[in-house]
Amino acid sequence: MPELSETDAWTGDHLVEQGIIELDELDTASTLARKWQMPxxxxxxxxxxxxGRTLYRSLADRFGLSHIDLIDEPPDPGLLQxxxxxxxxxxxxxxxxxxPGLGGKRMIVATARPGPAAMLHIRRRWGQSVDVVITSKRALRHAVQAAFSQxxxxxxxxxxxxxxxxxSARTVFxxxxxxxxxxxxxxxxxxxxxxxxxxxxxxxALMSxxxxxxxxxxxxxxWAGGTDLTAQRREIDAAIGLLSDEDLPIYTVLVPMFREPDVLPILAGALRNLDYPAAKLDIKIVLEEGDEETIAAAQALRLEEIFEIVLVPPSxxxxxxxxxxxxxxxxxxEFCVIYDAEDKPEPDQLKRVVATFARTGKDVACVQCRLNYYNRNENWLTRLFTLDYALWFDLMLPGLEKLRIPIPLGGTSNHFRTSVLRELIAWDPFNVTEDADLGIRMTQKGYTTKLVESTTFEEANVSAGNWIRQRSRWIKGYMQTLLVHLRRPGDFARQVGPLGVLGFAMFIGGTMLSGLLNPVFWAVFAVWAATQAAGFDIFFPPVLLYISLFNLLLGNxxxxxxxxxxxxxxxxxxLTPWALTVPAYWILLxxxxxxxxxxxxxxxxxxxxxxxxxxxHTAREVAEALGPDGRIAGSIR
Structure with a gap:
């Protein structure tokens, strides 16, 4: 195991001498710092x-530098680029x-990472004539955000x-x-x-x-996606075994939330249980400025410094x-993932993704994890919703991956190369199924998506009205995605190929169109079955009648x-017997x-x-996440 740097050794001894940390805490932290290769x-x-405040004041004292709170004393905006x-x-x-200094103005630079590496960077960037002050990471991030917020x-x-x-979906048609x-x-x-x-x-005939x-x-x-998942999992397990903590990259986790204070502890607890070096996690809880209830709930959890609350201005x-x-x-x-507020990713998910990226080419821009539900047996709707997700993520998506068909990403547990996400200008804010759109856009730009055998568990909707609100937004987003990517059909066909066009039409257009057309065919069949009216026969020549009956009986x-x-x-x-009730689920669709x-x-x-x-199940999940003092229970890994 590598030795602790001289700067870190001095820092640790200073903190113990000042009575800020205990010797056993220094021993634990020093072991992890060497293992993770982190300051x-x-x-x-x-x-x-x-x-943070105590640590950085102590660091300033240790290095004989001034401590500045960039929240109270923000940087000169003219200096930031x-x-x-x-x-x-x-x-x-x-x-x-x-x-003022000799020969002109003298730059003062604030750092939250004092030491030789920081000084080398400072002198390379701003020259030798600089002064240095200490600030905290949290204050530095806040100051940068405030400077460029507008x-x-x-x-x-x-x-x-x-x-x-x-x-962009800003133009609808x-x-x-x-x-x-x-x-x-x-x-x-x-x-x-x-x-x-x-x-x-x-x-x-066209509809049939x-x-x-x-x-x-x-x-x-x-059929194309039928693979030996056990063998795939064994390969990734072997790859994870070859990963060392010091080689793992910094990982950004974005958690966008709006008016969801009750479920925040579930995700916070799950993220603290991730099998990943905690100091290499860059977790951002993304809240709207006016969402005071969720902001208060996030602050009340008193989470570690790896958690940062980012407030989004109203627009x-x-x-x-x-x-x-x-x-x-x-x-x-280096990588970035999106989780929803109620998500519970499997603890080794980030390592599985890193191992998957390491085994693939640079054309793989995204790794999609599987999604399913932890309250699957709560009622009829949660059972059908679980079956729907199992069919999509466990059976259909592997086929799309193997056939190299554009994959409409799910709304969570998408892991991206940060550099590619920046290149693609990230998400379309006007598309209400932004990740499905991004998956298609990535394919058009020459990138691909890889599936990984890891699951994030969510809360399935228990209410039909809530389910319809969610699914109607998804289908509206599919309509937006269809309209956007068929603006230049010739270019789209050249970029994704004939099979890609067919898959896009069937899985994006088909999901939307079948939901709209089903009631028409159900109504025709119901009238015919109730009246045996011969007037419909003229619209169903023999060949078309056989196709329609095939669709109705064998297709469904x-x-x-x-x-x-x-x-x-x-x-x-x-859950298997409940699949027989899926026609009622299709009515909701x-x-x-x-x-x-x-x-x-x-x-x-x-x-x-x-x-x-x-x-x-929510109350139980929250209770498991929270300790008696209102903090997230347990110690971060």
Whole structure:
């Protein structure tokens, strides 16, 4: 194990001499600092052996320097440069003030990482004629955010639209798309007048062929993705065994939240249990400035310094991707992941992702983990929601990955290369399924997504109304994504290939279109079954009738069968019989689809809020996370 640096050794001895930490705490922190190859102060803060204000005042005393609180005495804004924010965050060093000196002004630099490495960086960047003061990491990050807040707020909303407007959902329908929609509507109206029966037969045939293709493609994708997950997991386990803590990179975790104070302890506890060097975690709890209740709840948890509360200034649209875009400016990690407030990632997830990235090429920009629910058996809806997710993440996504079809990412547990995320201008704040859109955009730019055998568990919706609000937003976002990426269909086809176009049409367009069309076909079948009316026969020539019956009986039957198979990989066999009730779930899906279409036309950027913490399991999860003093229970790893 490497030796502790001379600077860290002096710092540790000084803290013990001052009575700030105990000798056994120094021994523990020193061991971890050597193991992780991180500065001793970072380890002390991560393990909460000392608070930031006390530590940095002591460091200032140890180095014979002044301590400055950049919150009370912010840097001269004229000295800070936005294009150097990455360096400020990485080196934890910023220019603070100037004062008169021999031959002109003398720079004063504030650092939260005093020592030889910081001095070398300071002299390379600002020259020899500088003075140094000590500040805390928290104050330094706050000062940088305050200096650029207004510009970051604008860029969080408009940067993608300004730099790559063809990829932004800010314009809902382009002029060309409106012309095409008008032309198709006019063609249908003309056909209905001139040859109504032939027109309806043609329309019926198109919809029936769409259903047939959708069933066939989903079955093909599941067949293509049938792999030995045990072998994959064994390979990743072996790769994790070769990772050493000192080689692990800084990892940024973004947790966007809005009016969710009750479930915050669940995620905070899960993140503290991650099997990853705590001092290498850069966790940002991203809150809206006006969300006073959640802000108070986050502050009351008194979390370690690895947790940072980032307050997003008010602006429209008020969406999760906008908040992530803002907080992402402060990211220090080589990799970045998004977690939702109620998420519980498996403890080794970050290591699995690092090992996966290490085994893949630079074209892999994202690693998608699987999602499922910890309250799956709570009621009928949670069971069906769990089956839905198991079918998607455990059966279908592996097929899309193997076929190299653009993967519409889920809304959480997406792990990105930070450099690629910056290159792609991060998320579209006007798209309400921002990660699905980003997954398609990454593919168009030549990047791919890799799945990893690790699960993040969430709270499944227990209320039908809450579920419809969430699903209608997802489907509205799929509609936005479809409209954005078909603005230039020729370019899109060249970028993703024929199979990619087909997969995009079936999994993005198909999800939306089937939800809208299902009630039409159900109504026709119900009327026919109730009346045995022969008037429908003219619209169903023999070939079309056979296709329609195949879709109704065998196609839907296949989907029900696949839903029954979905829980087998997790051995949740008690859920299998519930798959027979999935037609009722499809009715809810259609309600959500029509609501999503209505909102696309009336308020396309409105973020339909999903309320978390409604599960009867929530109180138990929170109680497990919190200790008797209101702090997150246990010691961070």
């Amino acid at each position: 001793l102060p970072d380890v002390l803060l991560a393990r909460r052996f000392v608070d 936005e294009d150097e924010v990455d360096a400020y965050m990485r080196e934890l060093t910023v220019p603070w003030r100037t004062r 510009r970051w707020s604008h860029r969080a909303v408009y940067e993608l639209d300004e730099r790559d407007p063809q990829m 382009t002029a060309g798309q409106l012309v095409w929609l008008w032309a198709l509507a006019s063609l249908f109206a003309l056909g209905a007048i001139i040859a109504p029966i032939a027109t309806l037969i043609a329309l019926n 062929l769409f259903y047939l293709g959708n069933f066939a493609f989903k079955g093909f994708a599941i 429209h649209p008020q969406t999760k991707p906008k908040a992530c875009n803002y907080a992402f400016r402060l990211a220090r990690g 039957g296949m989907l029900i069968f696949l839903m029954m198979l979905a829980p087998f990989r997790r051995n949740w066999l008690e 259609s309600i959500a689809a029509w609501k999503g279409l209505y909102q696309l036309l009336t308020k396309p950027f409105y973020w339909e809020k999903t309320t978390h913490g409604l599960s009867c």
